[in-house]
Amino acid sequence: MKWLPDDIDLTDYMQSQEMRQKVRPASDFRADVLQRLKSDPSLTGERLPWKKTEKLIRFRAGELTLWTGINGHGKSKLLGQVATGLMYQGAAVCIASLEMHPAETVKRMVEQAEGNGRRSERYGNQYLDWSDNRLWVYDHVGECKSDRMLALVRYCAAKLQIKHFFIDSLMKCGVKQDDYDAQSDFVSALCDICRDTGIHIHLVAHSKKQMDESRQPGKMDVKGSGTIGDLVFNIITIWRNKPKEAAHAARDYSHDGESDQVLICDKQRNGNWEGKVGLWFHPQSGQYLEECDIAPCDLMENLP
Numbered sequence: 001m002k003w004l005p006d007d008i009d010l011t012d013y014m015q016s017q018e019m020r021q022k023v024r025p026a027s028d029f030r031a032d033v034l035q036r037l038k039s040d041p042s043l044t045g046e047r048l049p050w051k052k053t054e055k056l057i058r059f060r061a062g063e064l065t066l067w068t069g070i071n072g073h074g075k076s077k078l079l080g081q082v083a084t085g086l087m088y089q090g091a092a093v094c095i096a097s098l099e100m101h102p103a104e105t106v107k108r109m110v111e112q113a114e115g116n117g118r119r120s121e122r123y124g125n126q127y128l129d130w131s132d133n134r135l136w137v138y139d140h141v142g143e144c145k146s147d148r149m150l151a152l153v154r155y156c157a158a159k160l161q162i163k164h165f166f167i168d169s170l171m172k173c174g175v176k177q178d179d180y181d182a183q184s185d186f187v188s189a190l191c192d193i194c195r196d197t198g199i200h201i202h203l204v205a206h207s208k209k210q211m212d213e214s215r216q217p218g219k220m221d222v223k224g225s226g227t228i229g230d231l232v233f234n235i236i237t238i239w240r241n242k243p244k245e246a247a248h249a250a251r252d253y254s255h256d257g258e259s260d261q262v263l264i265c266d267k268q269r270n271g272n273w274e275g276k277v278g279l280w281f282h283p284q285s286g287q288y289l290e291e292c293d294i295a296p297c298d299l300m301e302n303l304p
Contacts, residue, residue, distance in 0.1 A: 049085030
């Protein structure tokens with residue numbers, strides 16, 4: 001794992017660079033068109049770290065995925081497992097976790113990857129060695145101005161060949177919650193970077209406050225500008241089964257057949273599937289499992 005210092009010089013990346021000739025004859029795209037005709041575009045790109053989602057959701061180059069959900073419903077923890085799964089597939093990842101100290105972010109990923117709750121120093125060293133040239137972390141906590149974040153993503157795509165960049169979260173990117181035009185401009189600029197560089201950006205945005213957390217939110221509940229959902233390629237909502245937890249606390253086990261977590265795909269522009277997938281949470285390791293009766297595994301060595 002490598003660090004991106006907060007004082008890195010991003011001057012050369014502060015302005016967008018047009019990387020395409022805009023008007024071209026259709027035949028210029030011959031190779032790309034023919035390749036797309038003979039392949040299933042919904043099955044290109046990296047997958048999530050669960051076997052049952054392999055043919056449902058993919059993270060294709062040049063796209064932006066919006067991850068949303070109610071505050072406290074496990075977005076950051078689940079995305080840690082997603083990031084390790086992407087590294088397992090050979091993709092270089094950078095995480096800008098602006099709401100948590102970078103060392104804490106990586107520590108949680110190590111615990112999760114180990115899969116047994118031991119929190120061993122030996123495994124920590126193994127994970128950090130394994131993640132070298134696969135994982136970069138931006139050494140900054142707190143607000144990051146939007147133009148600097150855009151420059152950072154351009155830098156990572158151009159200089160470090162990062163394939164997946166995680167921004168956690170939109171509210172920390174120097175855009176006011178009530179400035180809908182600025183939000184739209186920022187997300188549109190991120191989409192432009194995806195298009196021009198081929199990087200895939202994962203942007204976390206909280207859901208609006210709910211009167212009742214038992215209701216599963218969706219793409220219409222994203223906090224902020226309504227155009228954000230129109231701009232992004234994919235929208236995935238994470239919902240924690242609070243009714244099941246409340247029932248267990250009251251020794252009511254009538255919800256036991258339900259999953260602990262629900263992953264909801266509300267939009268997948270270049271995919272063929274939208275729907276819901278249930279996951280089970282293993283509290284000792286922090287892993288999310290695809291079935292209730294399977295055990296956690298070493299995420300450095302296993303991906304379904």
